[in-house]
Structures are given as structure tokens and as C-alpha cells.
Amino acid sequence: MTAISEAQPAAHAPRRRSVLARLKGNWLQFIMLPVALLWMSPLIWIVLTSLKTKAEVFDPEAGFLPQALNFANYPATLAVAPFGTYLINSIIVTGSILAAQLVTITLAAYAFARLEFPLKRLLFSLFLLQVMFPIYAIFLTNFITLREFGLINTLPAMIVPFVASGYGTFMLRQSFRQVPQELSDAARLDGCGHFGILWHVFLPLVQPTLIAFGIISVVTHWNDYMWPLLVTNSDNVRTLPIGLGLLAKSDSGADWTRLMAGTVIVVSPLLLAFVIFQRRFIDSFMHTGVK
Amino acid sequence: MATVILQNVCKSYGNRKTVHDVNLTIEDKEFMVLVGPSGCGKSTTLRMVAGLEDITAGRLTIDGRDVTDAPPQQRDIAMVFQSYALYPHMTAYRNMAFGLLKTTRLSKAEIDGRIREAAEILHITDLLDRRPKELSGGERQRVAIGRALVRKPKVFLFDEPLSNLDAKLRNRMRGELKRLHRELGLTVIYVTHDQIEAMTLGSRVAMMSKGELQQVGVPMDVYMRPANTFVATFIGSPEMALLPCRADAGGVLGHDGFAAGVALGGTELPSDVILGVRPEEVSFSRTAGMARGQVERSELIGAEALVEVALGEDRITVRSAVADAPEPGEQVGLDFDLARVRLFHAGTGQAIDRQG
Amino acid sequence: MSLNVARARRNEALLAYAFLFPSLVFLAVFTYWPILRSIWFSLHDVVLGDPEIFWLGAENYLRLLDDGLFWKVFANTALYTLITIPLAILVALLLAVALDSKLRGIGLYRSAFFYPVMIPSVAAGMVWVFLYAPGYGPINEALTFLGLPRLDWLYSSKWALPAIMLMSIWKYSGYFMLILLAALKLVPSDLYEAARLDGVSAPQRLIHITVPLISPTLYFVIVIGLLHSYQIFDYVYVMTQGGPADATNVLTFYIYQNGFQYQDIGYASTLANTLLVFVLGLIGLVSVTLGRRVHYLGER
Numbered sequence: 034m035t036a037i038s039e040a041q042p043a044a045h046a047p048r049r050r051s052v053l054a055r056l057k058g059n060w061l062q063f064i065m066l067p068v069a070l071l072w073m074s075p076l077i078w079i080v081l082t083s084l085k086t087k088a089e090v091f092d093p094e095a096g097f098l099p100q101a102l103n104f105a106n107y108p109a110t111l112a113v114a115p116f117g118t119y120l121i122n123s124i125i126v127t128g129s130i131l132a133a134q135l136v137t138i139t140l141a142a143y144a145f146a147r148l149e150f151p152l153k154r155l156l157f158s159l160f161l162l163q164v165m166f167p168i169y170a171i172f173l174t175n176f177i178t179l180r181e182f183g184l185i186n187t188l189p190a191m192i193v194p195f196v197a198s199g200y201g202t203f204m205l206r207q208s209f210r211q212v213p214q215e216l217s218d219a220a221r222l223d224g225c226g227h228f229g230i231l232w233h234v235f236l237p238l239v240q241p242t243l244i245a246f247g248i249i250s251v252v253t254h255w256n257d258y259m260w261p262l263l264v265t266n267s268d269n270v271r272t273l274p275i276g277l278g279l280l281a282k283s284d285s286g287a288d289w290t291r292l293m294a295g296t297v298i299v300v301s302p303l304l305l306a307f308v309i310f311q312r313r314f315i316d317s318f319m320h321t322g323v324k
Numbered sequence: 325m326a327t328v329i330l331q332n333v334c335k336s337y338g339n340r341k342t343v344h345d346v347n348l349t350i351e352d353k354e355f356m357v358l359v360g361p362s363g364c365g366k367s368t369t370l371r372m373v374a375g376l377e378d379i380t381a382g383r384l385t386i387d388g389r390d391v392t393d394a395p396p397q398q399r400d401i402a403m404v405f406q407s408y409a410l411y412p413h414m415t416a417y418r419n420m421a422f423g424l425l426k427t428t429r430l431s432k433a434e435i436d437g438r439i440r441e442a443a444e445i446l447h448i449t450d451l452l453d454r455r456p457k458e459l460s461g462g463e464r465q466r467v468a469i470g471r472a473l474v475r476k477p478k479v480f481l482f483d484e485p486l487s488n489l490d491a492k493l494r495n496r497m498r499g500e501l502k503r504l505h506r507e508l509g510l511t512v513i514y515v516t517h518d519q520i521e522a523m524t525l526g527s528r529v530a531m532m533s534k535g536e537l538q539q540v541g542v543p544m545d546v547y548m549r550p551a552n553t554f555v556a557t558f559i560g561s562p563e564m565a566l567l568p569c570r571a572d573a574g575g576v577l578g579h580d581g582f583a584a585g586v587a588l589g590g591t592e593l594p595s596d597v598i599l600g601v602r603p604e605e606v607s608f609s610r611t612a613g614m615a616r617g618q619v620e621r622s623e624l625i626g627a628e629a630l631v632e633v634a635l636g637e638d639r640i641t642v643r644s645a646v647a648d649a650p651e652p653g654e655q656v657g658l659d660f661d662l663a664r665v666r667l668f669h670a671g672t673g674q675a676i677d678r679q680g
Numbered sequence: 681m682s683l684n685v686a687r688a689r690r691n692e693a694l695l696a697y698a699f700l701f702p703s704l705v706f707l708a709v710f711t712y713w714p715i716l717r718s719i720w721f722s723l724h725d726v727v728l729g730d731p732e733i734f735w736l737g738a739e740n741y742l743r744l745l746d747d748g749l750f751w752k753v754f755a756n757t758a759l760y761t762l763i764t765i766p767l768a769i770l771v772a773l774l775l776a777v778a779l780d781s782k783l784r785g786i787g788l789y790r791s792a793f794f795y796p797v798m799i800p801s802v803a804a805g806m807v808w809v810f811l812y813a814p815g816y817g818p819i820n821e822a823l824t825f826l827g828l829p830r831l832d833w834l835y836s837s838k839w840a841l842p843a844i845m846l847m848s849i850w851k852y853s854g855y856f857m858l859i860l861l862a863a864l865k866l867v868p869s870d871l872y873e874a875a876r877l878d879g880v881s882a883p884q885r886l887i888h889i890t891v892p893l894i895s896p897t898l899y900f901v902i903v904i905g906l907l908h909s910y911q912i913f914d915y916v917y918v919m920t921q922g923g924p925a926d927a928t929n930v931l932t933f934y935i936y937q938n939g940f941q942y943q944d945i946g947y948a949s950t951l952a953n954t955l956l957v958f959v960l961g962l963i964g965l966v967s968v969t970l971g972r973r974v975h976y977l978g979e980r
Contacts, residue, residue, distance in 0.1 A: 165959065193709075256800035
């Protein structure tokens with residue numbers, strides 16, 4: 034009975050939409066589709082070029098599509114540089130930064146959201162200050178500091194400057210503040226201390242924020258080029274973006290087909306994750322305190 | 325179960341005092357309702373008993389043990405919150421088990437036993453696997469009560485637990501709470517701003533206003549013999565009419581609208597008093613009546629009518645049969661039930677005890 | 681009793697400091713200390729790897745004022761920031777408004793506009809070098825197809841900076857769009873309905889209702905945008921190395937050149953401090969001019 038009565042309005046709804054509304058929907062499609070294609074075109078070019086032969090790229094007579102699917106560029110690219118090592122380094126660096134950040138921002142955000150202490154406002158502005166500082170204004174000095182620590186050309190050199198995050202602390206604090214006071218009261222009555230409340234109540238409830246922050250952090254550091262470039266100089270500690278940069282500068286000149294194949298290899302882990310988790314990804318992102 | 329004693333309990337935030345010297349004893353198995361308008365300090369008082377707020381000054385004992393500074397989990401209390409405060413990411417079962425896992429050394433089987441038992445009492449056995457999101461307001465309420473029940477605490481604290489429910493459900497849950505209290509012999513401190521809840525649920529009620537305790541007593545007693553004009557108007561709906569009068573030595577009250585003599589039983593009256601009359605203590609007179617006034621408004625609410633009559637500058641509400649209700653604009657005579665009406669000091673608002 | 685309250689309060693403060701400690705250590709070493717040090721460096725003659733340091737006083741700053749290239753670089757930076765960020769936000773706003781409707785395939789559209797954010801800047805830079813290639817690049821092919829003249833793009837001192845701007849808009853609009861989209865979802869729909877009943881046209885609704893209501897987010901996006909605009913370093917490094925003839929040399933790249941290529945830490949620090957002042961000044965300017973006008977729907 035209920036199933037029938039619920040199904041009916043759903044079946045009628047599309048028909049009830051006025052002709053005007055449908056026309057308007059299509060009208061928007063006519064504009065948005067070309068714009069979206071324009072936005073996609075660089076990616077399409079990357080993939081197509083990676084499948085072409087070198088001659089095709091420079092041949093003005095050659096068509097838009099590769100004449101034959103030529104996958105040879107991929108193994109050829111992998112042979113240019115130790116991409117396996119780069120991949121592992123990228124994973125270690127990005128993963129360590131994220132793990133360390135989650136610890137530091139969770140603790141700091143909890144203190145700012147739920148604890149009272151002297152100098153709270155001053156300390157909070159110090160955290161916010163870090164958000165405002167362009168890393169490019171301090172990379173030189175940080176490089177010197179790391180050199181004094183003897184960390185240049187090591188994996189930690191790419192990790193330690195990013196362990197604390199003013200931005201993450203700010204985001205998480207906003208979310209923590211939205212957790213109802215009564216929930217933490219209930220947890221206190223249930224015998225939780227501050228750590229218990231943090232672990233059992235706050236962290237499970239702010240998952241969307243943690244995911245959104247995780248995305249921002251991973252994308253930023255997975256793709257970071259400048260800093261790894263400055264602090265590394267040997268293959269065994271370099272990351273994927275550096276490898277990509279090496280391809281561009283290979284002695285044979287701009288080898289576009291290999292370069293595009295390399296780009297596909299570097300870009301695909303994130304893009305693949307994005308396509309698979311697209312909904313979750315964007316929902317988390319939109320759900321978060323960036324209002 | 326246990327007796328809770330608050331001795332001179334105070335709360336202040338900086339220089340602002342929100343609870344003044346509360347002295348209150350909640351007897352074992354008693355259902356004590358703290359009632360008052362919002363901001364009167366009743367919730368703060370409850371939260372001090374729970375240990376969620378520091379007690380600025382004073383002493384709190386539960387079952388003879390001084391717990392003034394004890395953390396919440398050591399007070400042997402459980403609390404039901406206004407928003408229920410169920411953990412959204414846990415099932416009903418986990419919500420109920422969580423506190424037991426944290427604060428007791430009970431085995432899994434014992435915890436399960438307690439939860440099943442409480443679920444049975446509350447009729448939520450089928451809902452244990454659901455998360456709060458999948459429960460209705462009333463069901464969440466039951467889970468929240470269940471979470472308190474399984475703890476088998478000495479004292480149950482309720483902070484406006486029914487205010488998020490619709491009127492019908494609130495009625496039903498009121499009956500349910502009464503049944504639980506009776507059947508399980510619980511000691512309860514219950515905070516509400518709703519005087520009907522206070523009247524129907526409380527073994528005793530404690531009226532609070534502006535951080536101070538106004539009156540503590542059995543509900544009907546508070547209704548019949550309010551300690552001051554604040555309590556008099558807060559309890560009872562429609563509220564009691566307060567008519568400022570001049571009194572002479574013989575116990576005759578003078579008012580713009582009337583003059584009436586009241587039995588004094590030897591009490592001396594001040595020259596300015598306030599006459600407090602509940603709607604059921606006044607009736608339309610077939611003769612001239614003690615007082616005459618003009619009908620302002622007449623509301624038929626089904627079984628009866630509430631008629632507002634202007635007496636000089638003042639207004640008085642009369643509860644009458646629908647058939648007897650006069651039209652607005654009519655001149656009517658009123659009779660007061662002089663044995664039941666009460667007097668207050670005009671200056672202080674304190675009740676005047678006519679029995680001496 | 682109040683003694684216990686005081687103790688509880690002290691314990692809470694101690695716990696808070698313990699919670700802040702890990703963050704503060706790293707912030708101190710890698711954010712606050714470098715700034716202080718950078719100021720100190722800027723007052724000295726410091727050469728990378730050379731332990732000998734000489735006091736210069738304000739000399740580095742005077743040199744800066746006399747450095748023609750600095751002014752060019754500064755102008756490039758300001759031009760890039762002041763054109764790219766507003767344009768990217770405008771594009772993002774239009775995209776967000778378009779996607780805030782019941783469009784079919786909304787998920788695909790969101791992905792199509794957001795994916796550039798996730799492409800490493802070095803990869804994006806290289807791809808666009810290819811797209812901009814004067815001889816065989818698809819963009820010039822497209823221009824020819826449309827009957828427009830072909831351009832030298834990155835090889836032209838006139839078009840190199842605009843080329844990087846164009847690509848930046850492609851790269852960042854999706855990010856801003858997503859943030860704005862989240863804000864648009866919170867605008868109560870009855871406001872639009874009321875406006876439609878009043879006969880307000882769609883563009884007017886955008887200007888008079890949407891923009892004011894999401895202004896806190898727009899403000900946020902502007903600040904985020906300013907901070908992101910310094911990533912131009914990566915593109916300059918990959919695409920042009922500041923050329924041709926310093927047409928695309930920007931402050932971040934100039935700092936790098938002085939510090940790492942010429943090893944002149946003192947002067948590079950002077951430039952870095954200038955960048956810092958420039959950024960903080962811009963943010964301050966934004967908050968003074970726009971921050972006050974922001975309409976807050978909620979409390980924040």
C-alpha cells in the first residue's frame with residue numbers, strides 16, 4: 034500500500050515540470066557543455082598526445098586523433114627516470130605530512146574550541162598568521178634552517194616544514210565548535226576525559242572536515258614542485274612532480290609524447306581517486322566550514 | 325537510591341551571580357521538579373548537581389557523601405538532556421552501553437542484560453540496532469532515558485527532557501515518566517519551565533526565580549498557597565489575577581471595582597495588600613455581586629469558557645460554564661470565593677498567612 | 681572549594697598548552713623564526729654557504745629601490761594578482777551559479793571544472809607549454825581555424841604573462857567554484873522566489889541577492905585566491921624561467937633567482953620581506969574595503 038502511494042508522485046513529478054523549465058534546463062546545457070569541453074580539452078590533449086608517435090605531434094597534416102593507439106610512450110617514459118622510487122617517496126612524504134598534520138591540528142583545534150586558557154586569542158591569531166604567510170616569503174630561510182639541521186636531500190626535509198597547519202587548525206576548530214555542548218556533557222557523564230571526548234565524540238562527528246582537509250593536504254603536497262625541487266638533489270629522495278620536471282628538461286628536447294605519458298602516470302592516481310570518490314569528495318568539501 | 329542535599333549552593337560567573345544560596349533536600353525516591361522561567365538558574369543548579377558546572381560556594385552531598393568537587397562520573401548520577409545528546413555515530417545499543425563500558429567493570433553479558441532489561445521497560449527492544457538519525461523524537465527520548473536507566477545511578481537528572489516533543493507525545497511521555505518513577509522507585513531531579521509538567525510529575529516542586537528558591541512543596545500546596553505573587557502567577561493557567569487593594573483594620577478590602585470583607589483569623593493586615601484570585605475562585609453573580617465589571621473578552625475553549633472582566637484598572641479571568649458565558653461589553657456581577665482567595669503584601673509580594 | 685576550582689582551571693590551561701605544543705614547535709621553527717631571521721638577513725650581506733656575514737643596515741632596501749628589475753618584477757606580480765584572481769573568481773561564480781541548478785549530469789560538470797585543481801602545477805605548466813607552442817600547439821591551430829592570427833604566446837614578451845594568467849584561471853576556477861557552490865546551497869530558496877514574484881530578472885538576482893548573501897564566502901575566496909596566486913612561481917619556473925626578457929618574472933621567482941642562483945641571501949631576504957608586506961597589505965586592503973561590507977547571514 035505505502036509503496037504504491039509513495040511511487041505515484043515520483044512517477045508524475047517529471048511530467049509535471051513545465052515546458053518552460055525543461056527548455057531552460059536545455060538552454061543551460063547548450064552553454065555549459067561547450068564550456069566543460071573547453072575545460073576538459075587540456076586533459077584530452079594530454080591523453081591523446083601520450084598515445085601518438087613523435088612524428089605525429091609535429092605534423093600539421095596529422096589529425097586530432099592518433100592514427101594508431103601507441104602505448105610505447107609509457108614504458109619509454111618509465112625508463113627515463115626511476116618513477117617507482119619517486120612514487121614511493123611521494124607516498125611517504127604525502128602520507129607522513131597528512132598523518133602528522135592530523136595529530137597536530139586535532140589537538141590544537143580542540144584546545145581552541147573547547148578549552149579555556151590564558152593568551153588564547155593571541156595564540157589563535159598566531160596560528161591564523163601562518164595561513165596568511167606565503168610560503169614563498171620564507172622558503173629561503175627554511176632552506177637555510179634545514180641545511181643547518183643537515184636535513185637537505187632527505188625525505189624529512191620535505192615533511193617537517195608542513196607538520197603544523199594554521200589552516201587545518203582553523204577549519205577543524207570551526208567544526209568542533211559546531212558539536213553540541215550537550216554531547217560532550219553526556220560524554221563526561223559517561224566517564225570520558227578530554228581525550229575520551231575527543232576520540233569518541235568529536236573526531237567521529239567531524240569526519241567530513243577531516244576528509245576535506247585531507248584532500249586539500251594530499252593534493253597540495255602530492256603536487257608540490259618547488260619545495261622538493263629546492264631541498265633534494267638525488268633520485269633516491271625525489272618525488273613524482275620532480276620526475277616530471279626532469280622529463281621536460283631531458284637533453285633530447287621537448288619530447289611531448291613521453292612527457293604526456295609521464296603526466297598521465299603522475300596525474301592518474303589522484304584523478305582516479307577523484308573520479309571514484311567524486312560524490313563523497315565534493316560533499317565533504319562542500320560540507321566543511323568554508324562558508 | 326539516595327538523598328541529595330544542596331547546602332547554600334551558589335554559582336557565579338565572575339561577578340555575576342546566577343544561583344544564590346540554594347538549600348534543598350531531595351529525599352530518597354522523590355520526584356523533585358525544579359521549575360521556573362528561563363534564566364532562573366534551574367538548569368545551572370541541575371548541572372552543578374551533575375558536576376558539569378563547578379559549585380562556586382556551598383556543599384552538595386549525595387547519599388551522605390560530599391561530592392561538591394567530585395567529577396561527574398564519580399557522583400553516581402545519570403542525566404537525560406533536552407536535545408537527548410545521543411551519540412549520532414553509535415547505535416541505540418552502543419549509546420546505552422558506552423557509559424557502562426567506560427565507568428564500570430561489568431562484563432559484556434552483564435551490560436547486555438542491563439540494556440535488554442531497560443529496553444524492555446521502555447519498549448525499545450526493536451530499535452536497539454538503529455542510529456539516532458533513524459529514530460523519531462519520542463524514540464530518541466526513550467533511548468536517552470534508557471542510557472540513564474542502565475547505569476542504575478542513585479539519582480536521575482532530567483533537563484527539560486520533553487520540550488523538544490510535540491504536545492501529544494509530551495503528554496504520553498509524561499505518563500511514561502510517572503510510571504517509571506513509580507515502578508522503579510527512582511530518585512529524580514527534573515528541570516522544566518512548564519508548570520503543567522511540574523504539577524503533574526512532581527512529588528514536590530521547587531520554584532526558582534532570578535537564581536533564588538521561591539518555594540518548595542507538594543504541587544497542590546504550592547498551587548493553593550503560593551508563597552509570593554511570583555509563584556502565584558507562575559503556577560496555574562490562566563494565571564491568577566492580582567488585584568491591589570486598600571485594607572482597613574476590619575478586614576474590608578477596598579478596590580476601584582469593589583469592596584469585600586475577608587476572614588482574617590486574627591492577622592493584622594498592612595494598609596496595602598494584593599488580593600489573589602484564581603479563575604475558578606470567582607463566579608458570575610445572579611444578583612448584584614460583590615464586584616461589577618465589564619466583559620472584555622470571552623473565549624470558549626470547549627468544556628468551559630474563560631472570560632476576562634475589567635475591574636477598574638485591573639483584569640480578572642473567570643472560569644465559567646460555556647452556557648453562562650456573557651458577551652463582550654456586558655456588565656456583569658462577580659462573586660469571589662472568599663474562603664479560598666489569598667492576600668499578599670503589596671510591597672514585598674509575600675503571602676499573608678490568614679490563619680495566623 | 682574555590683581552591684579546587686582554581687586547580688581545575690589551571691589543569692585545563694596546562695592541558696591546552698600541551699595540546700598546542702606540537703603545533704607551536706613546528707610553527708615556531710618553520711614560520712615565526714624564519715620571518716625574524718629573514719629580517720635579520722635583509723640587514724646583512726649574506727652569501728649562501730659562506731659563514732662570513734657583514735652588517736649592511738638598510739643598504740639592501742636602498743638597493744631594492746634602485747633596482748629597475750625589481751620594479752618590473754613587482755609590476756608583473758601586481759598585474760598578475762590583480763587580474764587573475766578577480767577573473768578566476770568571476771568565472772567561478774558564473775560556473776557555480778550555473779551548477780546550482782537541477783542540471784543533468786551535474787556530477788560530470790563539477791568534475792570537469794574541478795579536475796585542474798588536482799593536476800600538479802608542474803604538469804599543468806608543461807601541458808600548457810605544449811598547448812601554447814607557436815608552431816604546432818593546438819591553441820594556435822584553433823586560432824587559425826577561427827581565422828584569427830597566430831600568436832607567439834610564451835615566446836612573446838607581450839603575450840607571455842597573459843598566457844600564464846589564462847592558464848591560472850583554468851587551474852583555479854574549479855576550486856573557487858566548489859567553495860562558492862557550497863555557499864550557494866545555503867542561500868534560502870524563498871529569497872529567490874520572492875524576488876521572482878517581484879519580477880527581478882536573473883542577472884539582477886545574481887547581483888542583488890546572490891552576491892550579497894554569499895559575500896562572506898566571496899571574501900574568503902578572495903583571501904584564498906591571493907594566497908594561491910603565489911604559486912605562479914611553479915609556472916614561471918616550468919614554462920618561461922621568467923622570460924622572455926623578464927616579461928614573466930615575478931617576485932617569488934626573483935627571490936629564487938637571487939637566493940639560489942646568485943646565492944645572495946641578504947638581497948633575497950629583502951625581497952621576501954617585501955613580498956610578505958605586499959601580501960599582508962593586500963589582505964589588509966581587502967578586509968578594510970570588502971570585509972566591512974560583507975553581509976553575514978549567520979553569526980560569523
